[in-house]
Amino acid sequence: MFSDANRRRAVEIVAQYPNPHSAIGPLAHLAQDQDGWLTLEAMEEIAELCETTPADVQGVTSFYSMYKRRPCGKLVVSVCTNVTCLVVGGPEILEHLEHHYATDDDVWVEEVECLAACGLAPSMQVNYEFHESLTPESAEQIVDDYKAGRRTARGVSGGRVA
Amino acid sequence: MSVASGKPIEETRIVSRRLRDYPDDSHTIERFMATGGYEVLRDVLKAGDPSAIHAHVKASGLRGRGGANFPSAVKWESLPADVYPRYLVINADEGEPSTFKDRLLLERDPHQLIEGVIVESYAIGSTLAFIYIRGEFALGYDRVMTALEEARAKGFIGKNILGSGFDLEIVVHRGAGAYICGEESALIESLEGKRGMPRIKPPLPIHVGVYSKPTVVNNVETASTIPHIIRMGGEEYAKMGLNRSTGTRLAAISGHVNKPGVYELEFGLTLREIIYGIAGGIRDDRELKFFLPGGASFQWLINTDEHLDQIYDIDDITAKLGTTLGSGAIMVYDETTDPLLVAWRLAKFYAHESCGKCTPCREGTDWLEKILYRMSHGEGRPDDMDMLLDVSRGMSPDVMRAPFTQTTICPLGPSPVSAVASLQKYFRAEVEAACGVAAGVAR
Numbered sequence: 373m374f375s376d377a378n379r380r381r382a383v384e385i386v387a388q389y390p391n392p393h394s395a396i397g398p399l400a401h402l403a404q405d406q407d408g409w410l411t412l413e414a415m416e417e418i419a420e421l422c423e424t425t426p427a428d429v430q431g432v433t434s435f436y437s438m439y440k441r442r443p444c445g446k447l448v449v450s451v452c453t454n455v456t457c458l459v460v461g462g463p464e465i466l467e468h469l470e471h472h473y474a475t476d477d478d479v480w481v482e483e484v485e486c487l488a489a490c491g492l493a494p495s496m497q498v499n500y501e502f503h504e505s506l507t508p509e510s511a512e513q514i515v516d517d518y519k520a521g522r523r524t525a526r527g528v529s530g531g532r533v534a
Numbered sequence: 535m536s537v538a539s540g541k542p543i544e545e546t547r548i549v550s551r552r553l554r555d556y557p558d559d560s561h562t563i564e565r566f567m568a569t570g571g572y573e574v575l576r577d578v579l580k581a582g583d584p585s586a587i588h589a590h591v592k593a594s595g596l597r598g599r600g601g602a603n604f605p606s607a608v609k610w611e612s613l614p615a616d617v618y619p620r621y622l623v624i625n626a627d628e629g630e631p632s633t634f635k636d637r638l639l640l641e642r643d644p645h646q647l648i649e650g651v652i653v654e655s656y657a658i659g660s661t662l663a664f665i666y667i668r669g670e671f672a673l674g675y676d677r678v679m680t681a682l683e684e685a686r687a688k689g690f691i692g693k694n695i696l697g698s699g700f701d702l703e704i705v706v707h708r709g710a711g712a713y714i715c716g717e718e719s720a721l722i723e724s725l726e727g728k729r730g731m732p733r734i735k736p737p738l739p740i741h742v743g744v745y746s747k748p749t750v751v752n753n754v755e756t757a758s759t760i761p762h763i764i765r766m767g768g769e770e771y772a773k774m775g776l777n778r779s780t781g782t783r784l785a786a787i788s789g790h791v792n793k794p795g796v797y798e799l800e801f802g803l804t805l806r807e808i809i810y811g812i813a814g815g816i817r818d819d820r821e822l823k824f825f826l827p828g829g830a831s832f833q834w835l836i837n838t839d840e841h842l843d844q845i846y847d848i849d850d851i852t853a854k855l856g857t858t859l860g861s862g863a864i865m866v867y868d869e870t871t872d873p874l875l876v877a878w879r880l881a882k883f884y885a886h887e888s889c890g891k892c893t894p895c896r897e898g899t900d901w902l903e904k905i906l907y908r909m910s911h912g913e914g915r916p917d918d919m920d921m922l923l924d925v926s927r928g929m930s931p932d933v934m935r936a937p938f939t940q941t942t943i944c945p946l947g948p949s950p951v952s953a954v955a956s957l958q959k960y961f962r963a964e965v966e967a968a969c970g971v972a973a974g975v976a977r
Contacts, residue, residue, distance in 0.1 A: 388705045390619075390662070390745055396727035397710055401669070422727065435729040435889075436710035438669045450670070454631045455830065456788040458879050459871055485713060485883055487670060488634040490788035490863075491795040500672035 374417060378406055382421055392422045400433045409440040437484075444480035447518050449473075451496040451511075454486035461507070462494040468508035469496075469515065479515060498523075537843040539804045543811035546774065546782050546800040549758045553642035561677050563684040566645035572690060574761040575649050578656060579698040587657035591760060593768030595780035600625055600716075600753030601829065601861040603848050606760075610658055612740045613748050620748040622655050622663040624757055625721055626678075629668060629713040631830040631883060633863040635784035635796050636754040640667065640674035643758070644681035650757035652690060652702055653764065658750055661701050666721050669709040678706055713887035717944045718751040720889065731889045732944035755784055755862075775801035779848040783862055787813045790820065790868035799846065805835070806842035809866055820868040824960065827851065828860025830880050831949035833936045834873075834956035856936030857952075873961045874914075874968060877953040878906035884950040895947025898929035902950050914969030923958060926951045934958065 374382055382402060386395040396418060403414035415429040422429070433439040440448075451466040466483050473479040489495035492504035496511060501523075503514050517523040552569050553560040566572070578587055592607035613620060624647070628636040639647060647665075655663050667675055682704055685691050693701050707725055709715050715724045719733035722744050743749020759781065763771045772780045779801035785808065788794045792814030799808065805827060809815070816822050822837040827844075833856055835841040844851055852858050867876065885899040902925055909918050926933045930941060930948035934955045938948040957965055 388703075391726065393727035394707070394725060397724065398708060401708055401710065424727075432727060432729055433710075436669075436712050438709075438711035453879070454883060455826075455876050455879050456632045456865060458875065459789060459867060484670075484711075485886060486629065486631040486633075488628050488637040488668070490632045490634050490786065490865075493788060493794075497670060497672075500670055502673065 373413060374403065375406060378402055382418075386421055393424060396422050396424070396429055396432050397436070400429070400439050404439060408446075409443050440480075445476075445478045447479045447498055447515065448500070449479060449481045449496060449498050449515055450484040450487070450500075451481065452485070452487045452489070452494065453483055456486070456490040457494040460493050465494055465496065465506055465508050465511045469511055472512055473515070478519060536806055536839065537804060539802055539807060539845060541800065541802050541807075543803065543807045545798050545812070547798050548762050548782050549639065549643070549646065549755060550784065550796070550798040552646065553638065557642075560642050561644055561681070563645055563681065563688070566643075570765070571645050572649055572685075572688070574764045575652055575690060576696060578653055578764060579696050579700060582698065584657045584659065587653060587760075587764060590764050590768035591657070594763040594771040595768075595775075595778060596756065596759060596763060596771070597779075597848065598753055599755035599759070599783060599862065601630070601858075603859075606752070606756060609740060609750060612738070613658060613750070614741055617748050618659065619662065620658065620660050621744045621750070622651065622658060622660045623718075623721065623725065623744060623749055623751045624651060624663070624665040624754060625716060625718065625751055626665055626667040626671070626674070626754045627709050627716040627721060628671075628754070628861075629716050629887075630861040630863060631880070632788045632826075632865045633786050633829055633861040634788075635786045635862050637668075637671060637674055638784075638796050639754050639758050640671060641677050644674075644678045645685065646758045646761070647678070647754055648681055648685050648690075648704065650760045651704060652685075652695070654750070654752065654757055654760055655702050656700055660750070661703065663702065663704045664725060664744070665704060665706045666715070666725055667706060667708055669711050675706065675708060682706065712889075713883075714889045714944070714946060717946065720944065721751065722749065729889070731891045734943055775847075776845075777801075777847055777849065779846075779850075783846075783859070785812075785846075785862050785864055787864045787866065789825075789866040790817045790871070791815065791866045792817055801847055803846050804842065805844050805846060805864075808846060808864065809842070813864075813866070816866070816868050818868075820870065823867050823869045823871055824873060824956075825867060826863070826865040828858045829863040830865075830883065831945065831952060832860055833857040833952045834960065836960050852937065858937060872910060872968075873957060874906065874910035874965060877950075877957055878903065878910040880953045881906045881950045884946060888946060892942035892944075892947055894929040895942045898925055898947060899950055901925045902929075902954065909965065909969055912968075914965075916966075916969055916971045918969050919958065919962065919965050922954050926954045 399418045419426040453462040596606045597603040715730040720730040724730040739749045881902040885903040930951040
């Protein structure tokens with residue numbers, strides 16, 4: 373369920389569009405920011421706000437990889453291995469982090485496609501904050517900094533949503 | 535002997551001027567307005583003649599900077615007369631592998647984009663514009679949202695802008711991790727709250743777009759360029775570049791070069807001048823092996839004079855070498871790179887990002903990925919290269935043709951076939967050696 377404040381925000385978002393159906397994606401981001409993942413209850417509420425069915429909301433959102441369909445911990449670590457990161461050490465960073473945080477419920481390590489951070493590759497995002505020019509060691513240090521609160525995470529979808 | 539373009543081997547900064555001159559605060563409204571920002575908007579609203587904007591853009595020869603190179607003024611002219619509402623949609627869903635120029639504009643000069651959106655909306659008669667921004671661009675999203683609030687506070691957005699009688703709302707819509715939504719009709723589907731699957735064309739978005747209304751879809755760099763064209767004058771802008779490739783273009787150069795990054799280049803330099811001059815040459819004094827001159831979807835080029843002397847010109851490179859300047863990405867690989875590994879990773883990308891609507895793409899990308907995986911990981915079989923070509927024929931008949939033949943609703947499907955064709959064209963012997971053909975070993 374949306375909190376009262378988020379419910380008000382959700383209504384504002386829906387009103388931005390000529391057709392409420394357009395708000396499915398933005399509201400899914402909002403719900404995910406609040407809950408950490410996209411719950412069935414949230415999809416039902418989004419359906420009501422967007423004047424459609426929960427099945428439609430699930431059908432649409434399951435197409436997009438950023439909507440998480442199960443809890444994924446406090447930190448989403450997205451490591452690029454696409455064709456620039458590929459040749460400058462991206463896969464090694466992914467392998468290191470996957471191994472290192474394999475049993476850590478707070479850290480969700482995922483392989484992602486090009487993040488548009490190729491000038492200073494290899495790159496990753498932690499909760500959608502960019503980190504570039506990485507080594508396996510520096511990447512691990514950055515994730516540990518977030519874990520310890522030495523860096524601030526902006527929320528699963530990057531904080532502000534609309 | 536290498537050929538020289540005769541142009542100075544340096545950047546020509548138009549859309550990237552402010553963010554390079556003021557790297558600390560180019561995104562703020564204070565810096566933007568202190569450096570001439572929103573003056574074009576004031577001028578065009580005061581003049582009150584949208585057709586004058588159109589005339590400048592037409593004279594400038596501006597072509598879309600997203601990769602399709604379609605002339606912007608011609609797109610506007612195709613809008614059906616007297617059909618309202620009509621919408622402007624900015625495609626900020628930058629996702630083509632190794633393309634990172636729009637992210638720079640979004641994060642570092644969001645007001646430049648917003649001024650472009652307002653001016654363009656005024657020109658085409660749109661009162662609601664959308665900026666569809668890639669979901670992963672959290673900082674870019676924050677910067678654009680903050681900029682919109684600042685612009686609204688100054689009266690540049692909303693009702694009766696600067697007393698002109700012109701109304702405009704701008705809605706920022708976040709994507710959620712689907713490369714295909716960079717294709718304009720898939721983007722429109724996504725904006726309507728659906729799965730991002732491309733629509734069959736015709737009708738084109740310009741006729742039937744968002745909510746079935748006429749819709750102009752423009753890339754971030756294209757819209758950001760428009761106020762500069764008005765400021766300079768369309769004819770003056772057209773003096774930059776050469777032939778029908780007028781003006782400048784942001785090139786995102788990455789890989790094994792000494793100075794990777796985004797560079798704003800006047801059209802007309804040679805690819806050698808760009809790779810060795812602008813980007814500082816190959817790292818660690820190694821040799822160039824191959825490069826992708828326009829993103830991931832088109833045929834590769836290699837280390838020959840013919841390819842390196844090619845002029846950076848939208849039409850010339852397609853006419854002479856069959857590849858394109860695409861999204862503006864240039865990926866450079868040195869002699870240590872296994873082309874099979876790059877081809878596999880590209881196929882993996884397309885297999886992951888296929889929306890699943892058309893069979894040649896849904897099935898073909900997956901098979902290319904599977905075969906290329908084993909070929910690039912020491913498990914290739916002697917007939918694998920021929921099998922790749924066979925699968926590719928099912929996705930894009932006449933595999934070697936460039937640009938590729940399209941069998942699918944959008945160009946995603948045939949895109950990895952470009953990599954297969956490049957392997958066949960330039961690296962057949964190397965591939966065969968890696969897959970045990972030379973030794974006659976059936977593995």
